[in-house]
Amino acid sequence: MKPRSRKEEIIDQAAKLFQKRGYSAVTMRDIAEEMEIKAASLYNHISGKHEILSLLVLSVAQQFTEGMDAVCAKTLSPTETLKAIIEMHIDVAVSHANGIAVMNNDWMHLEHDELTRFVAMRDGYEENVRAVIKEGILEGTIRDLHPEVLLFSMLSTLRTIYLWYQKRGKIDVNILKKDMVAVLLKGVV
Amino acid sequence: MKPRSRKEEIIDQAAKLFQKRGYSAVTMRDIAEEMEIKAASLYNHISGKHEILSLLVLSVAQQFTEGMDAVCAKTLSPTETLKAIIEMHIDVAVSHANGIAVMNNDWMHLEHDELTRFVAMRDGYEENVRAVIKEGILEGTIRDLHPEVLLFSMLSTLRTIYLWYQKRGKIDVNILKKDMVAVLLKGVV
DNA sequence: TTACAAAACTAACAATTGTTAGTTAGATAC
DNA sequence: GTATCTAACTAACAATTGTTAGTTTTGTAA
Numbered sequence: 001m002k003p004r005s006r007k008e009e010i011i012d013q014a015a016k017l018f019q020k021r022g023y024s025a026v027t028m029r030d031i032a033e034e035m036e037i038k039a040a041s042l043y044n045h046i047s048g049k050h051e052i053l054s055l056l057v058l059s060v061a062q063q064f065t066e067g068m069d070a071v072c073a074k075t076l077s078p079t080e081t082l083k084a085i086i087e088m089h090i091d092v093a094v095s096h097a098n099g100i101a102v103m104n105n106d107w108m109h110l111e112h113d114e115l116t117r118f119v120a121m122r123d124g125y126e127e128n129v130r131a132v133i134k135e136g137i138l139e140g141t142i143r144d145l146h147p148e149v150l151l152f153s154m155l156s157t158l159r160t161i162y163l164w165y166q167k168r169g170k171i172d173v174n175i176l177k178k179d180m181v182a183v184l185l186k187g188v189v
Numbered sequence: 190m191k192p193r194s195r196k197e198e199i200i201d202q203a204a205k206l207f208q209k210r211g212y213s214a215v216t217m218r219d220i221a222e223e224m225e226i227k228a229a230s231l232y233n234h235i236s237g238k239h240e241i242l243s244l245l246v247l248s249v250a251q252q253f254t255e256g257m258d259a260v261c262a263k264t265l266s267p268t269e270t271l272k273a274i275i276e277m278h279i280d281v282a283v284s285h286a287n288g289i290a291v292m293n294n295d296w297m298h299l300e301h302d303e304l305t306r307f308v309a310m311r312d313g314y315e316e317n318v319r320a321v322i323k324e325g326i327l328e329g330t331i332r333d334l335h336p337e338v339l340l341f342s343m344l345s346t347l348r349t350i351y352l353w354y355q356k357r358g359k360i361d362v363n364i365l366k367k368d369m370v371a372v373l374l375k376g377v378v
Numbered sequence: 379t380t381a382c383a384a385a386a387c388t389a390a391c392a393a394t395t396g397t398t399a400g401t402t403a404g405a406t407a408c
Numbered sequence: 409g410t411a412t413c414t415a416a417c418t419a420a421c422a423a424t425t426g427t428t429a430g431t432t433t434t435g436t437a438a
Contacts, residue, residue: 006415022297024210027394028396037417038418043396141378143378145371145372148360160345161345163341179339182334187375195384195385216424216425218424218425227387228426228427229428232428233386234385237426238426
């Protein structure tokens with residue numbers, strides 16, 4: 001067993017609560033109660049509520065950025081790149097569900113510098129996918145629709161996998177990947 | 190000009206703030222400041238913060254339920270039904286962007302009875318779409334993939350249209366409908 | 379002018395918020 | 409046994425929260 005540090009335990013519990021009720025609606029006393037200690041004791045391990053948020057959001061954002069970099073390093077065709085991005089998203093979603101929820105819903109509560117850094121990462125990420133889509137449209141392997149519609153219909157789905165992956169009886173990850181690639185690339189009908 | 194009541198103005202302004210920062214992070218004083226009055230004055234028009242939330246969430250949920258009922262009343266083929274659902278979603282998203290954001294992100298802060306009612310509406314809604322998809326798979330007009338994957342990849346996209354419709358230079362609604370139907374039904378490639 | 383209703387105000391409330399200071403119990407190292 | 413470290417504790421703080429009570433202003437109808 002890996003001896004998760006007390007700090008990591010706190011962040012995990014906090015992430016669970018943040019996912020359920022949102023960052024602003026969760027108090028330090030809530031987190032403490034989940035840990036079965038008093039609120040003041042949390043400060044032996046973390047500097048404050050904001051630290052929990054920024055550790056959560058930025059570490060997940062980092063995961064996605066690294067995943068994207070790895071995919072882009074492979075020089076695949078646009079279609080193959082999209083497939084790889086989808087699979088990467090599923091891998092991250094499955095292993096960091098709580099953190100993704102917090103990132104999606106509470107990134108705007110980051111403090112100034114970290115907010116700036118996060119938005120930059122997010123914009124860069126989107127720009128990567130946008131470039132792939134535009135390239136595919138140009139070479140004729142991707143349907144010639146409004147690029148923003150293609151981009152956001154894909155990203156919307158990928159960003160919210162965490163929402164239903166956990167409750168819907170744990171679909172096998174490989175089936176999930178296969179079907180998700182199929183539906184996003186080839187559609188419903 | 191329709192003479193929007195003071196109450197409606199308050200709810201509109203509150204919705205804007207809720208969308209930006211989330212229900213819990215917005216105070217009555219924030220809403221009042223946006224209206225250029227004092228917080229206590231809000232209570233001449235509304236019974237409390239919770240009333241604003243429940244009016245917002247339940248009215249949007251009602252819109253979707255009615256839209257869905259209208260679509261289902263038409264007895265179309267599964268594929269045509271999905272097309273109609275997509276277009277209905279876009280219509281509601283375009284006209285109630287703020288309310289949809291609040292519904293998506295803050296429904297869990299409804300109080301007990303209203304929460305129950307909302308969840309019931311939402312589940313019923315999903316069940317409608319699920320039934321259409323399963324019917325289509327059975328008759329062979331919809332791709333034979335895991336129904337939950339099909340369902341949630343569609344719903345995820347539809348639920349977050351509001352997020353990017355407003356910022357991305359206002360794509361024409363008809364183009365949006367056409368391209369959205371194309372990408373969701375026929376895929377990217 | 380008077381009367382009335384709508385909608386704003388000031389002042390305050392009790393509860394809750396994130397956080398700090400100072401202290402204490404228990405384990406490990408020397 | 410003494411010192412050190414970790415991680416818990418109690419008690420309290422200043423600020424902020426949603427909300428209430430009571431009062432004043434403003435516009436309209438008689």
